[in-house]
Amino acid sequence: MPRPRVPLLDRPRIRAAALTMIDSAGLPGLSMRALAAELGVRAPSLYSHYQTKDELLGDLAEEIMAGVDVSGFGSGWVDGVRTWARSYRGALAVHPNLVPVFASGPADRPGALERADTVHGALVAAGWPPRQATMIGASAKYLVLGAAMHSFSRGFEDDARVYADRYPHLSQAHRLREHADEIDAESFELALDAFLRGLVALHAGISA
Known part of the structure; x- marks a missing residue:
């Protein structure tokens, strides 16, 4: 089968894209719909990894505070x-x-x-x-x-x-x-x- 044009989603890729959006546009600029568009997928594709934006933000917080x-x-x-x-x-x-x-x-x-x-x-x-x-x-x-x-x-x-x-x-x-x-x-x-x-x-x- 041909390789997909868009890399498969995983949690690290989602978090990285979300963090880039937050850094540039602030928290109000982040929505699951906007994040999906940034990643080149449909919003439902995100929900198999993160059911809510709050869950995503919680994982981002854990990642940043790990150090x-x-x-x-x-x-x-x-x-x-x-x-x-x-x-x-x-x-x-x-x-x-x-x-x-x-x-x-x-x-x-x-x-x-x-x-x-x-x-x-x-x-x-x-x-x-x-x-x-x-x-x-x-x-x-x-x-x-x-x-x-x-x-x-x-x-x-x-x-x-x-x-x-x-x-x-x-x-x-x-x-x-x-x-x-x-x-x-x-x-x-x-x-x-x-x-x-x-x-x-x-x-x-x-x-x-």
């Missing part, structure tokens, strides 16, 4: 949270249009639940009360999601005239876009360091 590192907790809870948060932000920053999927929580995704269990267990083992361990995990997530979703530096115009007269304290704001990646990365590190310093002080009071 998030929670191994640092073997060196202590501070190193653990720092390594986890950095790798978490790194994974999300590559695909910021998917942040709303991660913001909704781990749902029933096994990998996400395993990481949440590791983080929570390590914090409790380090002496944090379970309720506070939960709050630390949530707070770190807020920090990471905010950093991954928006670039502060790219929110400014690159035209100096916009700021020159009316906003004298922003006289150099037009240069922020030139250094956006650097500023955003260092701003995240500043926030993460301040967060951890505060937690260390709080932990000392618990342990006393």
Whole structure:
């Protein structure tokens, strides 16, 4: 039999096409019908692999988050949270249009639940009360999601005239876009360091 002109569908190919669409057009740009057209097939062909768009997004989330590192907790809870948060932000920053999927929580995704269990267990083992361990995990997530979703530096115009007269304290704001990646990365590190310093002080009071 002649080989099909369109390569056979499989889950990795579907996920790759969906991720490309989300990266370029955002979550609203993804539908099963549009994805099928992109892949050169009819929409029903997708449903033998993914019954719903939510199922597809869940698999995408698992794939992207597979590289998030929670191994640092073997060196202590501070190193653990720092390594986890950095790798978490790194994974999300590559695909910021998917942040709303991660913001909704781990749902029933096994990998996400395993990481949440590791983080929570390590914090409790380090002496944090379970309720506070939960709050630390949530707070770190807020920090990471905010950093991954928006670039502060790219929110400014690159035209100096916009700021020159009316906003004298922003006289150099037009240069922020030139250094956006650097500023955003260092701003995240500043926030993460301040967060951890505060937690260390709080932990000392618990342990006393």
